Amino acid sequence: xxxxxxxxxxxRLLAVIPWVASQPGVHLDEIAERFGYPRAHLxxxxxxxxxxxxxxxxxxDTMIEVSLDDDRVWxxxxxWFAKPLRLTSEQAVSLMAAGESVLALSGDExxxxxxxxxxLGAALGVDQGLDIRLGSAxxxxxDLLRTAVTDHRVVELDYYTFGRDExxxxxxEPVRFFADEGKWYVSAHxxxxxxxxxxxxxxxxxxxxxxxxxxxxxxxxxxxxxARDGDPRVTLEVAADAAWVVQQYPNEGVEExxxxxxxxxxxxxxxxxxxxxxxxxxxxASIVEADPAIPVNLVQGTAARVLARYQADx
Amino acid sequence: MxxxxxxxxLLAALLHTSVPMTAEQLRQRIEGYPDAGPSFRRSFxxxxxxxxxxxxxxxxxTVPGTDPPVEGYRIDPKEYAGxxxxxxxxxxxxxxxxxxxxxxxxxxxxxxxVRVGGLVGDGQGAESVEPLAAxxxxxxxxxxxxxxxxxxxxSFTYNAASRTLDPYKLSFLRGHWYLIGFDHMxxxxxxxxxxxxxxxxxxGGDATTARPDGPQxxxxxxxxxxxxxxxxxxxxxxxxxAGWAKHYLGRDSVVADHADGSAEFxxxxxxxxxxxxxxxxxxxHAELLSPPELRNELISWLEELHAGxxx
Numbered sequence: 001x002x003x004x005x006x007x008x009x010x011x012r013l014l015a016v017i018p019w020v021a022s023q024p025g026v027h028l029d030e031i032a033e034r035f036g037y038p039r040a041h042l043x044x045x046x047x048x049x050x051x052x053x054x055x056x057x058x059x060x061d062t063m064i065e066v067s068l069d070d071d072r073v074w075x076x077x078x079x080w081f082a083k084p085l086r087l088t089s090e091q092a093v094s095l096m097a098a099g100e101s102v103l104a105l106s107g108d109e110x111x112x113x114x115x116x117x118x119x120l121g122a123a124l125g126v127d128q129g130l131d132i133r134l135g136s137a138x139x140x141x142x143d144l145l146r147t148a149v150t151d152h153r154v155v156e157l158d159y160y161t162f163g164r165d166e167x168x169x170x171x172x173e174p175v176r177f178f179a180d181e182g183k184w185y186v187s188a189h190x191x192x193x194x195x196x197x198x199x200x201x202x203x204x205x206x207x208x209x210x211x212x213x214x215x216x217x218x219x220x221x222x223x224x225x226x227a228r229d230g231d232p233r234v235t236l237e238v239a240a241d242a243a244w245v246v247q248q249y250p251n252e253g254v255e256e257x258x259x260x261x262x263x264x265x266x267x268x269x270x271x272x273x274x275x276x277x278x279x280x281x282x283x284x285a286s287i288v289e290a291d292p293a294i295p296v297n298l299v300q301g302t303a304a305r306v307l308a309r310y311q312a313d314x
Numbered sequence: 315m316x317x318x319x320x321x322x323x324l325l326a327a328l329l330h331t332s333v334p335m336t337a338e339q340l341r342q343r344i345e346g347y348p349d350a351g352p353s354f355r356r357s358f359x360x361x362x363x364x365x366x367x368x369x370x371x372x373x374x375x376t377v378p379g380t381d382p383p384v385e386g387y388r389i390d391p392k393e394y395a396g397x398x399x400x401x402x403x404x405x406x407x408x409x410x411x412x413x414x415x416x417x418x419x420x421x422x423x424x425x426x427x428v429r430v431g432g433l434v435g436d437g438q439g440a441e442s443v444e445p446l447a448a449x450x451x452x453x454x455x456x457x458x459x460x461x462x463x464x465x466x467x468x469s470f471t472y473n474a475a476s477r478t479l480d481p482y483k484l485s486f487l488r489g490h491w492y493l494i495g496f497d498h499m500x501x502x503x504x505x506x507x508x509x510x511x512x513x514x515x516x517x518g519g520d521a522t523t524a525r526p527d528g529p530q531x532x533x534x535x536x537x538x539x540x541x542x543x544x545x546x547x548x549x550x551x552x553x554x555x556a557g558w559a560k561h562y563l564g565r566d567s568v569v570a571d572h573a574d575g576s577a578e579f580x581x582x583x584x585x586x587x588x589x590x591x592x593x594x595x596x597x598x599h600a601e602l603l604s605p606p607e608l609r610n611e612l613i614s615w616l617e618e619l620h621a622g623x624x625x
Contacts, residue, residue: 006317006364007368009318010364010365011429013318014325014368015432019432036428036433045318048319049316050322053322054323054326055323056327080329083391084395084430085368085369085394085395085396085429086369086393087430088369088426089369090418090421090451090455091421091429092426092463093421093456094413094421094426095413095426095427097486099408099409099412101412101446112408115405119399120401120409122399123398123430125463128525129462130462130484130485131486132449135447160555160557160558165597177444178444183489202561202562203558205558276595282618282619300622303617303619307617308598309601310601
């Protein structure tokens with residue numbers, strides 16, 4: 001915790017004051033820890049600010065009384081602040097969402113998390129109003145990967161690489177497990193690539209947990225997609241109705257056009273990824289410039305391949 | 315006189331008073347403000363903004379007996395304080411761990427926890443405390459949560475049309491927030507992606523439709539979010555992609571499992587364009603089988619691209 005500004009201090013004090021008032025003689029260290037309030041700041045703020053808080057005419061009977069003795073604190077006459085400030089709506093969402101999603105993962109039935117969440121929901125007046133699913137993937141694969149991360153065990157994967165549109169077999173050393181944009185990922189050292197890779201759990205066709213253990217080589221990144229220097233670049237013009245492309249993919253330069261569309265440059269880690277994008281966008285996108293590795297008539301070729309499938313059985 | 319002390323005194327004054335106080339009264343009674351004038355005004359506005367950004371509800375009301383009416387300020391103690399959930403230490407510790415694992419963008423979990431009892435435990439579980447996920451936030455998320463909570467109707471613009479909804483719940487699904495509720499114009503349950511709501515939602519009066527019992531449907535698929543007449547479509551997905559597709563689309567939608575590992579799925583489509591887009595993500599590894607109408611539309615789409623009409 002670095003420097004606290006006045007607002008940070010006010011929000012903490014509004015929680016500290018009612019709590020200390022209800023726990024006479026509580027130790028400064030305990031308050032500091034419970035409210036994430038560095039002790040030196042806490043002590044100074046109690047003595048130099050809270051002491052002088054009150055209402056007109058600021059006679060002793062209209063002011064808060066703070067006493068400190070041997071690092072123990074007493075607060076009296078703080079009736080305006082007898083109850084903690086309520087949660088903001090966003091804070092309420094964040095607590096409920098965190099609790100709900102961890103509960104769904106751990107499945108702890110009668111544990112303290114469910115207890116806390118139920119009380120919190122009741123206090124906020126919300127029941128069944130929030131439904132959180134961080135990601136979607138087969139339960140057994142998730143369990144297997146969690147075990148692998150915790151116990152540092154090697155996993156053999158049969159994996160469908162969506163971007164490259166190919167199925168591969170490899171061994172990985174999983175180090176981190178996370179959800180992003182509704183999908184579960186595991187980041188691992190991949191023995192096939194001899195490098196760090198991020199795998200989407202729902203693209204794992206089959207996983208086997210080995211007895212072999214490994215020494216973790218790092219913390220594992222949470223970057224789902226990182227452009228590599230060697231990736232070919234493509235510049236597209238997309239129409240206004242396909243502007244989501246600009247938001248959805250990390251780009252390397254975007255320019256708004258007069259008609260509301262965009263000219264955007266993207267790194268292409270795998271050509272099938274670009275094929276999919278273009279065949280879906282149809283006339284809403286066109287290639288204006290591309291690395292030689294990317295055929296200019298990419299979309300015509302892709303359309304022909306997909307079309308062949310339909311013509312074959314007609 | 316520190317800013318901290320001035321803000322705390324301003325709060326005490328606003329909570330203490332039962333009639334709205336004018337800016338001038340507050341200036342006179344609270345130490346640390348500049349003399350009356352523009353610099354006081356700026357300083358007072360900034361303080362109010364600071365307090366509001368902490369979630370403190372400052373009411374602006376007409377001071378009784380003033381003519382012409384003069385604006386005054388106060389804080390209703392009932393609106394200021396939340397109801398205390400009375401969490402036990404082990405419940406607080408479990409919430410502490412949960413907020414370290416799953417965050418909502420733009421919200422500090424610790425700052426939320428101190429308002430419901432404080433940070434208990436070290437926030438670490440037996441396993442790792444690497445964050446599991448950060449959920450995206452949205453300016454409308456807080457107000458919508460309040461509307462769900464307090465059962466108020468909401469109005470907003472979506473796809474350039476206005477909607478009035480009695481919201482049942484907020485869902486986080488497939489990486490996005492959705493609002494589900496009863497749409498008064500369509501007279502049916504509808505679902506909306508929160509990040510596609512245009513502008514700021516307006517909170518209306520009490521909701522008139524009660525949330526139905528049992529779970530509400532979660533139709534988060536883009537091709538199910540539409541107002542078109544629903545049609546049943548069937549697709550065939552090749553073996554390599556079938557496993558993923560079964561998981562993604564749900565086993566309920568599987569209508570045939572073939573010996574070669576490929577599988578057929580039946581899906582309800584309310585948005586044809588989005589459905590075409592979904593089928594095409596499989597490239598040549600899937601085929602739209604029926605109805606002929608959708609199949610032919612897809613073929614024409616591909617033929618046009620193949621001919622280079624769009625290039």
